[in-house]
Amino acid sequence: xxxxxxxxxxxxxxxxxxxxxxxxxxxxxxxxxxxxxxxxxxxxxxxxxxxxxxxxxxxxxxxxxxxxxxxxxxxxxxxxxxxxxxxxxxxxxxxxxxxxxxxxxxxxxxxxxxxxxxxxxxxxxxxxxxxxxxxxxxxxxxxxxxxxxxxxxxxxxxxxxxxxxxxxxxxxxxxx
Numbered sequence: 001x002x003x004x005x006x007x008x009x010x011x012x013x014x015x016x017x018x019x020x021x022x023x024x025x026x027x028x029x030x031x032x033x034x035x036x037x038x039x040x041x042x043x044x045x046x047x048x049x050x051x052x053x054x055x056x057x058x059x060x061x062x063x064x065x066x067x068x069x070x071x072x073x074x075x076x077x078x079x080x081x082x083x084x085x086x087x088x089x090x091x092x093x094x095x096x097x098x099x100x101x102x103x104x105x106x107x108x109x110x111x112x113x114x115x116x117x118x119x120x121x122x123x124x125x126x127x128x129x130x131x132x133x134x135x136x137x138x139x140x141x142x143x144x145x146x147x148x149x150x151x152x153x154x155x156x157x158x159x160x161x162x163x164x165x166x167x168x169x170x171x172x173x174x175x176x
Contacts, residue, residue: 012041016054028065032058111155118147134172141169 019034035058042050125140145165148158 008041008045012038023061028061031061111151114147114151118144134175138169138172141165
């Protein structure tokens with residue numbers, strides 16, 4: 001006939017089983033509290049071996065919780081820093097676009113047309129570059145150079161763009 005100790009042992013085993021279910025659902029605080037309850041019951045029963053195993057499991061769960069918190073903090077900090085860098089770059093890009101737009105508003109219609117032609121040629125050259133049509137790309141970049149050089153530096157300074165295109169032309173000529 002089962003005695004009161006058998007009932008306590010069944011209850012402790014049930015608590016252990018529930019703690020495993022909670023652990024699988026990542027409810028770590030609930031897992032720890034269930035294990036603590038089971039440990040108390042086993043201590044009443046004098047099951048020192050079970051108490052040692054439960055203490056070990058509690059320690060492991062607490063370490064896991066601590067590790068996940070640290071991992072989350074590191075991820076959060078890294079994501080925050082990355083977002084800051086992205087926001088900064090996007091802000092600079094927006095300021096640059098606004099500056100270009102302001103410059104275009106003050107330019108003559110002839111200059112506006114040249115700048116639009118430059119943007120269109122750049123897009124076409126980049127598309128053809130991806131397709132590997134290097135002779136056409138070189139032709140487009142040479143025409144871009146002419147357009148850039150025809151715009152006075154006092155109006156818009158394209159020295160950097162001219163330098164970059166000259167480098168690209170030299171690179172594509174080597175590929176031919």
